[in-house]
Each structure stands twice: as structure tokens, then as C-alpha cells.
Amino acid sequence: MLTQVADGVWVRQSEWVWSNAVVVSGEDGLVIIDPGIDGADLSQLADDVERLGIPVVAGFCTHPHWDHLLWHSRFGDVPRYATAGCAQVASEARERAQAMAADTASGIPLELIGLLTPLPADGGGVPGKLIEHQAHAVGHAAILLADRGVLIAGDMLSDVLIPLLGARRPGQLDAYEAALAQLDEAAQYADVLVPGHGTVAKGPDLAARLAADRAYIDALRQGADSTDPRLAQDWLAGPHQSNVAQASAAAS
Known part of the structure; x- marks a missing residue:
């Protein structure tokens, strides 16, 4: 309900x-x-x-x-x-x-x-205020309801999904980092985060979601093994390898 x-x-x-x-x-x-x-x-x-x-x-x-x-x-x-x-x-x-x-x-x-x-x-x-970016999908948008302290993030900042780079779209690491910067700025006016998938985050958990996605993207960019706990879900192995391949191709 x-x-x-x-x-x-x-x-x-x-x-x-x-x-x-x-x-x-x-x-x-x-x-x-x-x-x-x-x-x-x-x-x-x-x-x-x-x-x-x-x-x-x-x-x-x-x-x-x-x-x-x-x-x-x-x-x-x-x-x-x-x-x-x-x-x-x-x-x-x-x-x-x-x-x-x-x-x-x-x-x-x-x-x-x-x-x-x-x-x-x-x-x-x-x-609210529309926050448009190009991470994960074309024309992706979050909505900031600053008067109510709520950020509706779409498929970003999830506690169950890793960042999912847009398939076959160049520049996704840059796009994801830019989007996280936009959401970080918006988060200054929010204490409730509603992701597209996963649990609603409140208070300091919002900053933790941003930090987790940043750390995952950083690991992709550096070609390092990710220790992201969300990868404990076996079904995310495929999407993760797709992200790794895209990051590797961008670096070559």
C-alpha cells in the first residue's frame, strides 16, 4: 500500500x-x-x-x-x-x-x-524542480521537492542496484559523474530520497547513497575490483561486467 x-x-x-x-x-x-x-x-x-x-x-x-x-x-x-x-x-x-x-x-x-x-x-x-541528466538513460530526470525536503531520483542512488551505465552510449562515466554532482547539489535541500528501486533513504543515508555510487564509478574508471556490497546479488554480475567492459573500452 x-x-x-x-x-x-x-x-x-x-x-x-x-x-x-x-x-x-x-x-x-x-x-x-x-x-x-x-x-x-x-x-x-x-x-x-x-x-x-x-x-x-x-x-x-x-x-x-x-x-x-x-x-x-x-x-x-x-x-x-x-x-x-x-x-x-x-x-x-x-x-x-x-x-x-x-x-x-x-x-x-x-x-x-x-x-x-x-x-x-x-x-x-x-x-518541484526538474534535474535532467544523461546518466543511465537519455533524458533521465530527478525531481527535487525542496519545500518538502524530498528528492525523487529515478534509477539513481539505489541501495539494491549498482549504477547501470547506458548501454552502447559513449561517455557514460563522465555523464554519471556529472549526474551525481547535480544530485549532490540537490541533496543539500532534501532529507528524504526516493530511488526508482530500493528503500527510501532518510537523513545521513542520503549522503551514503551518493558516496556508494561515486565509489563504484571511481572503481570502474580506475579499472579496480569493486567491493560494492550490492554485487553480492548474483543477478547483478552481468550488468557489472557490462559496466566494466564499457569503462575499459572508454579507457583504451
């Missing part, structure tokens, strides 16, 4: 890779950020949102990977925003995202995947 983590900010976690759907209250109603994952999750999230008794006025997608492109008709036919880069990639890769969703989870409304609109200059009712 939805758990309130700050004033007007709720989180619901899926069992699938500890994915977090975020619900934020704005001036005109609720904004749903990265809802997921399977059909049952989406339906239960819709139940939770209905119990809040506040209308949904928009959606927001932090980046164009299939598990962040989902929606349910019960959330309403409202604008679903993203950065311009994210919206473009989502449109171009929509069929692939639908296929990946169908292969991975059950009951997802495939016809609603990836229907995004670039966020307008006036913010489209999405509260």
Missing part, C-alpha cells in the same frame, strides 16, 4: 526489483511518477490513489526504460510528462518496450505504455 514519506508524497513498492511508484500532491491534484510494475500492482496503486480522494492531474516518467513507462486507465486520461529526450526515445522504442513488458510481467495494459509528452515550460502541474 501507499506509504507517506513526506507531506504530500507517498510511495508504493513492487516486489519486482523493489520498484517504487511515487504519488505527489500538486496545486491542482496528484501526479503519479513511474507507476508499476505488473497489472496487479497498477490496480492496487489505483485503489490506493482513489482512497486519497484527490484527482490525478498528470503522470511523470523519469526515463525511457519499459518499467518506468507504464500506466493504467484508472489513473485517468491525463498528460503523462517527461523530458523531451525521454519522450522521443519512448516513442521510438515503444514497440520494444511493449514486448519487454509482455515478457516480464503479467496484466500490464500494453496499449498505454510510453505515451509521453514533453514537459511544458510551465511545468504542467508537476511540482
Whole structure:
């Protein structure tokens, strides 16, 4: 069920890779950020949102990977925003995202995947400050709600996922370091961090997440063996080796 983590900010976690759907209250109603994952999750999230008794006025997608492109008709036919880069990639890769969703989870409304609109200059009712960067995915964005002390980070700063470099995209180490610098600056105004996957961090744990991701990226750049405790999960061995190969290629 939805758990309130700050004033007007709720989180619901899926069992699938500890994915977090975020619900934020704005001036005109609720904004749903990265809802997921399977059909049952989406339906239960819709139940939770209905119990809040506040209308949904928009959606927001932090980046164009299939598990962040989902929606349910019960959330309403409202604008679903993203950065311009994210919206473009989502449109171009929509069929692939639908296929990946169908292969991975059950009951997802495939016809609603990836229907995004670039966020307008006036913010489209999405509260907070948008922090766009190019680490992990094109047009990736975090949202800083400084008035509530909350940083919604997308697929960054997770306690269960290592940094995942964007596949086949040059300059990802530089992009990741630049993104961490942006998030570090934003974190000065936050004491609650909501990652796309994993547990919500509070207080000093936020700085610890930043330090862990920096240490992992530093090890990649130096060609050193990483001692990151997140690598204890066997299923991350493949993504880690992909990161190592990309860093090695960049250094050669």
C-alpha cells in the first residue's frame, strides 16, 4: 500500500526489483511518477490513489526504460510528462518496450505504455524542480521537492542496484559523474530520497547513497575490483561486467 514519506508524497513498492511508484500532491491534484510494475500492482496503486480522494492531474516518467513507462486507465486520461529526450526515445522504442513488458510481467495494459509528452515550460502541474541528466538513460530526470525536503531520483542512488551505465552510449562515466554532482547539489535541500528501486533513504543515508555510487564509478574508471556490497546479488554480475567492459573500452 501507499506509504507517506513526506507531506504530500507517498510511495508504493513492487516486489519486482523493489520498484517504487511515487504519488505527489500538486496545486491542482496528484501526479503519479513511474507507476508499476505488473497489472496487479497498477490496480492496487489505483485503489490506493482513489482512497486519497484527490484527482490525478498528470503522470511523470523519469526515463525511457519499459518499467518506468507504464500506466493504467484508472489513473485517468491525463498528460503523462517527461523530458523531451525521454519522450522521443519512448516513442521510438515503444514497440520494444511493449514486448519487454509482455515478457516480464503479467496484466500490464500494453496499449498505454510510453505515451509521453514533453514537459511544458510551465511545468504542467508537476511540482518541484526538474534535474535532467544523461546518466543511465537519455533524458533521465530527478525531481527535487525542496519545500518538502524530498528528492525523487529515478534509477539513481539505489541501495539494491549498482549504477547501470547506458548501454552502447559513449561517455557514460563522465555523464554519471556529472549526474551525481547535480544530485549532490540537490541533496543539500532534501532529507528524504526516493530511488526508482530500493528503500527510501532518510537523513545521513542520503549522503551514503551518493558516496556508494561515486565509489563504484571511481572503481570502474580506475579499472579496480569493486567491493560494492550490492554485487553480492548474483543477478547483478552481468550488468557489472557490462559496466566494466564499457569503462575499459572508454579507457583504451
